[in-house]
Amino acid sequence: MRVRWTALSLIALIAGRWPGQAAGQARAGGMVVRAEGADSAPVPGVRVVLHRVGQMEQGPVDSTAADARGRFRFRFSADSGAVYLLSARYREIEYFSTPVHLGARPDTAIRLVVYDTSTDIPVTLGARHLVVPRPDETGTREILDLVILRNPGDRTRVAADSLGTTWVGTLPQGSEGLEVGESDVSPDAVVRRGDSLLVSGPIAPGEKQLVLQYHMPARSRELRLPIQPGARTNVLVEEAGTRVTGPVAMADSQEIQGRSFRRWSGEPAAAGTITITLPQPPGAGQRWLAPLVGLLALGLGAATWWALRRRAPAPVPAGGSPDASSLLDTLAELDARYAGREADTPPDEWSAYQERRARLKTELAAVLAGR
Numbered sequence: 001m002r003v004r005w006t007a008l009s010l011i012a013l014i015a016g017r018w019p020g021q022a023a024g025q026a027r028a029g030g031m032v033v034r035a036e037g038a039d040s041a042p043v044p045g046v047r048v049v050l051h052r053v054g055q056m057e058q059g060p061v062d063s064t065a066a067d068a069r070g071r072f073r074f075r076f077s078a079d080s081g082a083v084y085l086l087s088a089r090y091r092e093i094e095y096f097s098t099p100v101h102l103g104a105r106p107d108t109a110i111r112l113v114v115y116d117t118s119t120d121i122p123v124t125l126g127a128r129h130l131v132v133p134r135p136d137e138t139g140t141r142e143i144l145d146l147v148i149l150r151n152p153g154d155r156t157r158v159a160a161d162s163l164g165t166t167w168v169g170t171l172p173q174g175s176e177g178l179e180v181g182e183s184d185v186s187p188d189a190v191v192r193r194g195d196s197l198l199v200s201g202p203i204a205p206g207e208k209q210l211v212l213q214y215h216m217p218a219r220s221r222e223l224r225l226p227i228q229p230g231a232r233t234n235v236l237v238e239e240a241g242t243r244v245t246g247p248v249a250m251a252d253s254q255e256i257q258g259r260s261f262r263r264w265s266g267e268p269a270a271a272g273t274i275t276i277t278l279p280q281p282p283g284a285g286q287r288w289l290a291p292l293v294g295l296l297a298l299g300l301g302a303a304t305w306w307a308l309r310r311r312a313p314a315p316v317p318a319g320g321s322p323d324a325s326s327l328l329d330t331l332a333e334l335d336a337r338y339a340g341r342e343a344d345t346p347p348d349e350w351s352a353y354q355e356r357r358a359r360l361k362t363e364l365a366a367v368l369a370g371r
Contacts (some may be wrong), residue, residue, distance in 0.1 A: 025079035028100045030110030031072045032088050035154045035205065042070030043114060046088045050074050050100075054082040071111075078102050090114035093156055095203050115204060123167045123203050127152035127232040130172075130225065131261075132216075132276060134239045139218025141278070143175060148212040149184075149203055157203045168196040172223040172276075174216060181211030216278075220342040223276040227268055232329055235264045239278060246274035251335035267334040331360045 009100060016153070032048060033040040049063045061084070066072045086097040095114045100105040105269075127148040135141045150165055151157055157166045171178070173195050180187035189201030190210065199210070216223060227233055234251075235244055238261050244250075248266035263273075336354045338345060345353070 017025070024078055024080065024101050024102075025075070026084075027075050027098070027108060028072070028084065028086065028110060029071070029073035029106075029107035030086075030107040030112060032072065032090075032112045032114060035113055037154055040111075040113065042066075043088075044068045046090055048069070048072045048112065049087045049089075050076065050229070051087060052079070053085065054079065068238075073108070078167050086110060086112055088112050088114055090356050091117055093117070093158075093204070095204065115154065115156045115191065115291065116154070117158045117202070119158055119160040119164075120156045121151060121155050123157050124150050124152070124193040125169065125228045125231040126207055127234075128227070129223045129234045132223070132235045132242070132278070134237065135218065142217040143172075143213070143214055143216060144243065145171075145210075145212040145222075147197075147212060149199075149208045149210065151203050151205045151208070154205055159200050165198050166203050167199040169199075170226045171195050171197050171212075172216075172225040174220045174223045175214045176217055176267045177214045179213045179245060179327065181213060184208035189358070221278050223273045224276075225276070227272055227274055229268055229270050229318075232267050233265065233274065234272060235276065235333070236261045237264075237276065241279035243277040244274065245277075247272045248274060251332060259282075261356050265335060267329075267332075268343045273332055327360055327363055331357065334360070 001179045013274045021045045028050065032043045044066055045068075046066045047063055048066055052058060052061045060164045061076060062074055064072050064074065066088075070195075074086075077082075080102055082102040084102070086100065087094050091114075093114075095112065097110055097112050100110070123146070129146040129148075131144040131146075133141060133143075146355075147169065159166050171192060175195075178190075178192040180190045180195075183190070184200035185199055185203065185208070189199060190212075191198050191200075192214075197210075233248055235248060237244060238259060241258075242262075244264045246266075247268035247270075248264040251263045251265040253260060334353060334357055338350070342350055
């Protein structure tokens, strides 16, 4: 059995707004703006849609056109057991806001950011998190692959034509099949061709996620994943006796719901290959039921958090606290430096490492809970 959530349902769940509560009057308003480098400009005439995401139903509630100064306003009866979002369609691409605040103070300063398009803005691999569980009863391993793409520009990358791509990546040699989960790109715009991953859908500025699942057949014992330089890479393996080689180092081990995972982490300075060599599969095993939940618990940017992030376009730059991505990178760097080296580290330094690691994990939990 495989449990699936829509991204909007995940937003409502993480916002803690089920079950439904009493309805009340709410207001939402703001401005549609187009990013222009570090600045922005109002966009008049764009159709803005208010969406309701409830436990039993979800869909548009109301719509309006932005005025000559890009401004819009909604007044509606809000169910505090639901989540409300705004969207604007610009140049055939839909952009979503963060969830509308339903507190006593009206949310009337929402900036709904849209972008011009380009066919040559570079898109790079920002991070990759690979989860390899133990095999199911057939000896097959269902692998979860969370790919984070980064568009550093101020335009949405689009394909040059209907047959073009916006990003091309690699899949592990030795794997088969492909299923696309709740991602920033439509599943119809992501295909596997051999060991290549081809994306043809638009990629807006900021970080975007692809949630992939494929399998390693029982006859295979090795996965080889070519990696790109500069991308934070994490490999989580459940099965004892597995060897991971390449430009990653063992970081730590964690136990999730009685299941132990070992994590290798790194940020390679040059292109290379990670090789995962697995032991012979046992005759039977417990089926991998919830890889997304396991990834969330391990604090590696779980699908729930990314689904929430993807509904917001890249924010207009402003000061603020560290985000989850930077906290994860700092935590991985600490682990790469100290994990498994207690005997070689002075007691005071080891204690400081443990304390800082605990603080980072607390900050990460607070960021995820806040989102």
